[in-house]
Amino acid sequence: MRHDRRVTPAPLNDYYKEKTISLLTKHRKESIIAPILSSAGCRIELISQFDTDTLGTFTREIPRVADQLETARRKARIGMEISGCALGLASEGSFGSDPFIGLMPWNREVVVLVDDIIGIEIIGMAEEAGTHHHLAASRWEEASDFANRVGFPDQYLTLRPNNQNDPRIIKDITSWAHFEDAFRSAAAIADTGWVFVETDGRAHGNPTRRQIIAKATEDLFRKMQSACPSCGSPGYAAVQSFPGLPCADCGNPTKIARAQLWLCRKCGEHETRETARQLADPIFCDYCNP
Numbered sequence: 708m709r710h711d712r713r714v715t716p717a718p719l720n721d722y723y724k725e726k727t728i729s730l731l732t733k734h735r736k737e738s739i740i741a742p743i744l745s746s747a748g749c750r751i752e753l754i755s756q757f758d759t760d761t762l763g764t765f766t767r768e769i770p771r772v773a774d775q776l777e778t779a780r781r782k783a784r785i786g787m788e789i790s791g792c793a794l795g796l797a798s799e800g801s802f803g804s805d806p807f808i809g810l811m812p813w814n815r816e817v818v819v820l821v822d823d824i825i826g827i828e829i830i831g832m833a834e835e836a837g838t839h840h841h842l843a844a845s846r847w848e849e850a851s852d853f854a855n856r857v858g859f860p861d862q863y864l865t866l867r868p869n870n871q872n873d874p875r876i877i878k879d880i881t882s883w884a885h886f887e888d889a890f891r892s893a894a895a896i897a898d899t900g901w902v903f904v905e906t907d908g909r910a911h912g913n914p915t916r917r918q919i920i921a922k923a924t925e926d927l928f929r930k931m932q933s934a935c936p937s938c939g940s941p942g943y944a945a946v947q948s949f950p951g952l953p954c955a956d957c958g959n960p961t962k963i964a965r966a967q968l969w970l971c972r973k974c975g976e977h978e979t980r981e982t983a984r985q986l987a988d989p990i991f992c993d994y995c996n997p
């Protein structure tokens with residue numbers, strides 16, 4: 708293993724130029740993903756006839772990264788089967804609570820490229836605060852205040868009579884007139900009189916989510932362009948971070964990464980690269996700022 712201070716990415720790799728990659732998606736995610744990857748020179752073949760919702764829809768718990776990746780991988784493989792492509796793309800998102808204090812809605816997106824030509828996969832990922840809010844309302848004024856706060860109508864809403872478990876969901880609420888009608892009819896059939904209002908998690912109805920999918924795709928694009936220094940395969944990237952960057956004030960180790968492990972999934976070439984920063988902001992220090 709080499710230890711050095713190189714922080715510049717490996718040279719550009721035009722491996723994906725002129726190649727066709729299938730993209731299995733519903734909810735119009737191709738409009739986010741395809742333009743970003745088109746700068747790699749590849750052709751994206753859209754596969755939209757498969758209902759990806761049968762592979763599971765959003766829950767209110769954030770899954771393990773491995774499970775989320777497995778779902779994205781299965782979607783990519785289905786697209787490859789339908790299209791006959793040796794290269795396939797798919798994405799998978801999840802919502803939960805933020806990993807810091809657990810109070811903020813959190814959205815993690817993965818975009819996976821399965822490459823059966825050389826037998827690798829490349830993973831793009833992004834996670835940050837997302838739009839995933841809900842409210843139990845008995846009055847229209849409460850529901851319309853909530854809608855204003857979450858950015859309706861760009862952000863779509865869903866409604867259920869009674870509570871979050873009622874199966875009589877009303878989806879695709881994209882206008883104020885429809886929202887008010889739907890609210891009143893849900894309230895009318897709710898024996899409790901309450902209506903459960905929730906932000907729509909699907910990409911086409913959730914602008915914040917679309918931005919995070921774009922960031923995950925940019926991450927994937929960078930890795931597609933990053934060549935292994937040993938065998939030249941694409942996808943040479945950081946796969947693990949080592950915390951412990953010293954605090955700028957007291958010098959104690961922080962949770963901020965001091966180095967990353969870079970790995971080629973094709974030939975196993977790897978190295979530890981120190982991060983560009985030498986000292987961490989004391990705001991991340993458990994001693995100075997517990």
Ligand SMILES: [Zn+2]
Pocket residue numbers: 935936937938939940971972973974975976
């Ligand atoms: Zn390699």
Ligand SMILES: [Zn+2]
Pocket residue numbers: 954955956957958959989992993994995996
């Ligand atoms: Zn400190």
